[in-house]
Structure formats: C-alpha cells, structure tokens
Amino acid sequence: MMGVASWLVWQNGGGAVPLSLYAVQLALNLAWTPLFFKEHQLTYALADITGLLGVLTATVVEFNKVSPQAAYLLLPYLGWSTFAAGLTLDIWKRNPKERRVPKAWQRAADSLDDQLGSANGDEASATS
Numbered sequence: 001m002m003g004v005a006s007w008l009v010w011q012n013g014g015g016a017v018p019l020s021l022y023a024v025q026l027a028l029n030l031a032w033t034p035l036f037f038k039e040h041q042l043t044y045a046l047a048d049i050t051g052l053l054g055v056l057t058a059t060v061v062e063f064n065k066v067s068p069q070a071a072y073l074l075l076p077y078l079g080w081s082t083f084a085a086g087l088t089l090d091i092w093k094r095n096p097k098e099r100r101v102p103k104a105w106q107r108a109a110d111s112l113d114d115q116l117g118s119a120n121g122d123e124a125s126a127t128s
Helices: 002-011 016-038 042-066 068-094 103-127
Strands: none
Touching: 002 016, 002 042, 002 068, 016 042, 016 068, 042 068
C-alpha cells in the first residue's frame, strides 16, 4: 500500500516535499528494526520511532494535498507505527539496564536533576 501511495503522489505531480518526506520515513523505518532487534539499542530505537511518527504524519498530510487516496493508503501504516512506538516505549521503560543513553543526554539529565534538587532543597529550607 505504501508503494501504491507514493506512486499516486508521483503520478499526480506531488513534487519534492511529499516524496522527500516519504524517503525520510522509509529510512527511519529501515533503521528501527536493527536498532531494536539486533543491537538492542532501546534509547536509539525509541528516538528513531518517535522521529518516524513525526515524519510519517507529515508525509500523510503532504500526500493528502496531492492525493487523498494516497494519504488513506498510509493510515494503516501510521496506526501500526503508533502501536510499535507504544510497545517500544513500554519495553524501554521496563528495561532500565538496557537503556544506552548518549553521554550528552546523560549530562543534560544530571544537570537538570541537580537544578531540580537544589530548587527543591531551597524550598525545603525556606519552609523550615
């Protein structure tokens, strides 16, 4: 159905934007499977599928401008991708030891924790 949808957009002169979005979501889709199943990189897989949902939604919107039928053909894929994203998030939450967070993300999270901790500490000392 995805191939038919992209063909309809191409046949109707959809142009660069919808077909580029389509190509990007295909790449994100292709990346998710090895990230999740082979490499067990749950954090990267979650980031990937979140990006996929955003780009796929934009693809559906752009396809609809060119061919409503093409947009409708992508809706089952959007539904399945949303379900897969929910499963990925749940598995990520249930497996904290499998979370491989980039160092920059961890530093940002630690900094935020420090800021929140000092803010909460300031409130506690101000109320006592």
